[in-house]
Every structure is written in C-alpha cells, then in structure tokens.
Amino acid sequence: MRTVFDRKLIEKYDRPGPRYTSYPPATEFHEGVTHEDYRRKLVESNETKRPLSLYFHIPFCESACWFCGCNVIISHRKDVTGRYLSYVTKELRMLAELLDTSRPVVQLHWGGGTPNFLSPQEIEELFDRIKEHFRFSQDAEISVEIDPRYLQEGQLETLKRLGFNRISMGLQDINEDVQRAINRLQPESLMREVMKNLRDLGFSSINIDLIYGLPFQNVEKFKRTIEKTIELDPDRVAVFNFAYVPWLKPLQRKIDPSTLPPPEEKLSMLELTIEMFQSAGYVYIGMDHFAKPNDELAEAQRNGTLWRNFQGYTTRKGVDLIGIGATSIGMLQDSYFQNYKTIREYYAALDEGRLATMRGFLLSEEDLLRREVIMDLMCNFYCSFDKIEEMFGIRFEEHFAWELEQLSDMEKDDLLRISDRSIQVLPRGRLLIRNIAMVFDEYVRSRRESRFSRTI
Incomplete structure (x- = not known):
C-alpha cells in the first residue's frame, strides 16, 4: 500500500512530537532511577528468559559533521580508544555477572560516533571480549555504523570475518556545496567503491542515511542525491529531516541559517523522496525509513511484528536491550x-564498582499498555483491540474512550x-503517524513541545 503525501493535511497536523523510539520517551527519564534499580532489574530480567540485544556506543570521530546531534568526541589521535575500550570491557564483565548469559544474543549493534575509528585489531579484540561472556544465536543480526571517509585497510574484511552482516553509513547529500556547508566532503566515487566492496564481501544488508533540510539544498539538488542513492542500490534507506536547533546542539552554530531551505521547500523534498523511492520499488516503513520489499523490516511489517527501540525500527520484538x-x-x-553521557562520569562510576547509570524510567502497567498500542500503530499501522484486551485484561473501547473520540x-x-x-x-495517515500515536500518550499534555522535532 503506497503512502500518500497530502500537503494540506501535513500542514494542518504538523507540530512538535516524540519519535517514539520508546514510550514513554527519553525526555521522561529522571535521576531518581539509579544503578541499584538497574542491577535489580537486570537480575529480575533473567526470569523472563527473553533473548538479548547488545548496543555498544563508540563515541569517537575524526572530524565534526556540523549537522550532528550525537554524543561524540572529536579526535585525530588513535590512542584515545585504549582506555575507553578497557572501561567498556569492565562494564561488559559487570553486566555478564548479573545476566543469565545462556540467554542468546539475537542482535548486536555498534553505533557512535564512528565505530570504524577503531583499528581492525581493536575491532577484533572487542568482539572477542563480547563472545567471552555472551553466546550468539545462529541467526543473530550483527550490525555496525561506518563512516566511509575513514575506512582503514582490512576493517571491512575483519568485520565480515567476525560475523557482522549489516552495515549502515551516512551519505546525507551528494552535492559538494551541501557537503562543504556541513563539513562532510564525501565524493560519489568513494561511495561507489565502498558499496562495491561491501557487496563483494557479501554483507547481507546495507543501509544509507540521507538528510533533507541541509544548507543549500533544494528540490533539484536533492533529486540528484536520491537518483544516485537508488543507483547505489541499498537494501534500506533512512531519510531524516534536519532539525536546526543550535541552542541544543552547539555544533550547529557553524551553519549559516540563511542558507537553510524554507519549510515549503523541505516539504517538497519530502514529497519527492517518498515518490521516488516508492517508484523505485522501496516500501515506506514509516517515519524516515524505506526498505526493499524482501527486506526483514518490510516482511515484519507485513506480519504485524515490527517494533521500535533506541536504534529505530527492529524485527526483534520481545528482547532485552542492554x-x-x-x-x-x-x-x-x-x-x-x-x-552517563561524559566519559569522565562514565569512568568514575565504573571505578567505584557500580553500573554507570545516570537516569532511567520504571514503567507502570498503564505505560506498558499504552506502549503496546503506540508501537503497534507506529510500526505496523494497525492496532487490534482483541490483542490488546487479551494482553492486558481491559475493554479497549472503555479504557480508551477519550482517545477514540479524539481520533x-x-x-x-x-x-x-x-x-x-x-x-x-x-495511506494519508502514514506520514502523520506520530500525531496519531500522540493521542495515546498520557505524558504529552504536560511536556514542553519545544523539546521535540516537528512531526513532519
């Protein structure tokens, strides 16, 4: 079913709102939830026998991309990684002592930052430390983010040999003027070379990230970027809306706001993006994501089993993410x-022999109920009353009478x-899925909307 772009409806409903990588969103996390709560919950989680998903944050980058909102450390020195990896290993060991490590790892993801900041030897050593403590399922999804500009000799071969099967990399925009304005020069020839190497090595899934709303972009320029991306033939594409928030992300102050495309142009770029990728055979998964029809994301959505976590859409529902x-x-x-967000605080917590928990959130039964409804809508564009009633022992029409009236x-x-x-x-509601989900969000009325990006 093709997603329909209706400009009038988009303009009517467009407002700030959560992206629902979790419910409640991370904006509700608070410091009243401590490392002691985490320790207790980890031990309790063993009783569920749920599979595990492991996420490793590698914060280092060689250069700063001025659009970026991630937690990164810019360094040209390769020796900064040694100490960080020693603390990651220490945390890994502490977690393994609390978890039932017979629970299979069905997902592993390295994000950042730039995980290929690590040398091939460091990549192998970290992977070996993980395998010392945890066992992987035979069909585990093992993925990593890379920056193609800084690939080192032997890195891709090492990743493939270790068992990594999914790669994600940023392109953002193919136009050199745009690239220069965001401090990310990345020749088209480089992307073609890296894609060929990835295909030759046999990686089963490749994702490319694009961004619309960047300096000097317009519809014609972005059309060229989409054409080139389709030629590269990735399995998945993520097309993000650039949010210019220099008061939250100081690095964005290096971007001249007068060079940013106006809202009408951004909407036209979004419309073009949806039309071109759907015409090229990609399925609109939701939010910013497209996938080929035979991709696991598209199959999970057809089966009604797609889910979201802090890495975005996932086919593995019912796992504990560590x-x-x-x-x-x-x-x-x-x-x-x-x-903790800073490595200084992260190191200090581990030196004290405790987990590095800065904040968190403990969900009530009502939170769990509303999360299930919101995630069904966000991921699968469908919510069955019978399923929710069976899971939570409620009458859907009675419990959500106000919400159904709002809808x-x-x-x-x-x-x-x-x-x-x-x-x-x-089809007209798919682009506005965040607005639909917000109706079921109990916290939305008390939030400051300025903390969120706009829904379109």
Whole structure:
C-alpha cells in the first residue's frame, strides 16, 4: 500500500512530537532511577528468559559533521580508544555477572560516533571480549555504523570475518556545496567503491542515511542525491529531516541559517523522496525509513511484528536491550536505563564498582499498555483491540474512550479507520503517524513541545 503525501493535511497536523523510539520517551527519564534499580532489574530480567540485544556506543570521530546531534568526541589521535575500550570491557564483565548469559544474543549493534575509528585489531579484540561472556544465536543480526571517509585497510574484511552482516553509513547529500556547508566532503566515487566492496564481501544488508533540510539544498539538488542513492542500490534507506536547533546542539552554530531551505521547500523534498523511492520499488516503513520489499523490516511489517527501540525500527520484538558505553540506553521489559553521557562520569562510576547509570524510567502497567498500542500503530499501522484486551485484561473501547473520540477528527480526514475491533492507519495517515500515536500518550499534555522535532 503506497503512502500518500497530502500537503494540506501535513500542514494542518504538523507540530512538535516524540519519535517514539520508546514510550514513554527519553525526555521522561529522571535521576531518581539509579544503578541499584538497574542491577535489580537486570537480575529480575533473567526470569523472563527473553533473548538479548547488545548496543555498544563508540563515541569517537575524526572530524565534526556540523549537522550532528550525537554524543561524540572529536579526535585525530588513535590512542584515545585504549582506555575507553578497557572501561567498556569492565562494564561488559559487570553486566555478564548479573545476566543469565545462556540467554542468546539475537542482535548486536555498534553505533557512535564512528565505530570504524577503531583499528581492525581493536575491532577484533572487542568482539572477542563480547563472545567471552555472551553466546550468539545462529541467526543473530550483527550490525555496525561506518563512516566511509575513514575506512582503514582490512576493517571491512575483519568485520565480515567476525560475523557482522549489516552495515549502515551516512551519505546525507551528494552535492559538494551541501557537503562543504556541513563539513562532510564525501565524493560519489568513494561511495561507489565502498558499496562495491561491501557487496563483494557479501554483507547481507546495507543501509544509507540521507538528510533533507541541509544548507543549500533544494528540490533539484536533492533529486540528484536520491537518483544516485537508488543507483547505489541499498537494501534500506533512512531519510531524516534536519532539525536546526543550535541552542541544543552547539555544533550547529557553524551553519549559516540563511542558507537553510524554507519549510515549503523541505516539504517538497519530502514529497519527492517518498515518490521516488516508492517508484523505485522501496516500501515506506514509516517515519524516515524505506526498505526493499524482501527486506526483514518490510516482511515484519507485513506480519504485524515490527517494533521500535533506541536504534529505530527492529524485527526483534520481545528482547532485552542492554546498552554499553557512555550515553548508551538499555531497554528491559518494564524499565529503561541510560549511562552517563561524559566519559569522565562514565569512568568514575565504573571505578567505584557500580553500573554507570545516570537516569532511567520504571514503567507502570498503564505505560506498558499504552506502549503496546503506540508501537503497534507506529510500526505496523494497525492496532487490534482483541490483542490488546487479551494482553492486558481491559475493554479497549472503555479504557480508551477519550482517545477514540479524539481520533474521530483524524478519521474524518481519512488518516485512519476505526472499526469495531481495530484501528487501521490509511495511506494519508502514514506520514502523520506520530500525531496519531500522540493521542495515546498520557505524558504529552504536560511536556514542553519545544523539546521535540516537528512531526513532519
């Protein structure tokens, strides 16, 4: 079912709102949740026998991309990694002592920063430390983010030999003027070379990131970027809306705001993006993501089993996500925990022999209920009343009477259809899925919306 771009409806509903990589979102995390809570919840999680997903944050980058909002450390010195990896290993050992390590790891993801800041030897050593403590399922998804500009000899071969099967890399925009304005020069020839190497090595899935709304972009320039991306033939594409928030991300002050495209131009770029990728055979997964029809994301969505976590869309629902490294977030069945954001605080906590938990959130039964509804809508564009009632022992129409009334206006706008036993998001509603999900968000009325990006 093709997603429909309706400019009038987008302009009507566009407002700030959460991206729902979790519910409640990370903006609700607080320091009242401590490392002692995390320790207790980790031990309790063993009783569920849920599989594990491991996320490692590698914060180092060789140069700063001025659009970036990630927690990164810019350094040209390769020797800065040794100490950090020793502390990551220490945290890994502490977690392994608390977890039942017979629980299989079905997902491993290295993000950043730039994980290929690590040398091939460091990549292998870190992977070996992980395998010392945890065992992987045979069909484990093992993924890593790379910066193609800084690939070292032997890195891709090492990743493939160790078992990594998914690669994600940023392109952002193919135009040199745009690249120069965001301090990320990345020749088209380099992207072609790296893609060929990845295919020759046999990586099963390759994702490319694009961004619209960057300096000097317009519809014609971005059309060229989309054409070149389609030629590269990635399995997945993520197309993000650039949010210019220099008061939150100081690095963005290096960008001249007068060079940014106006809102109308950004909407046109989004419309073009959806049309071109769908015409090229990609499926609109939701939010910013496209995938080939035979990709696991598209298959999971068709089966109604797609889910979201702090890495975005995932095919592995019902797993416990363990975050490792500075700023990493863990996501257990009924709780979230985030590590300290600075490596100084991260090191200090581990030196004291405690987990590096900075803040978190413990979910109530009501939170769990609303999370299930929100994630079903966000990921699968469908929510079954029968399923929710069976899981939580409620009467859907009674429990969500106010929410269903609020959705009636959206139904009139052809964003969704409410039947006797389900909510179905329609093609015009897919781009506005965050707005639909917000109706079920109990916290949204008390939040400061300025903390969020706009829904479109």
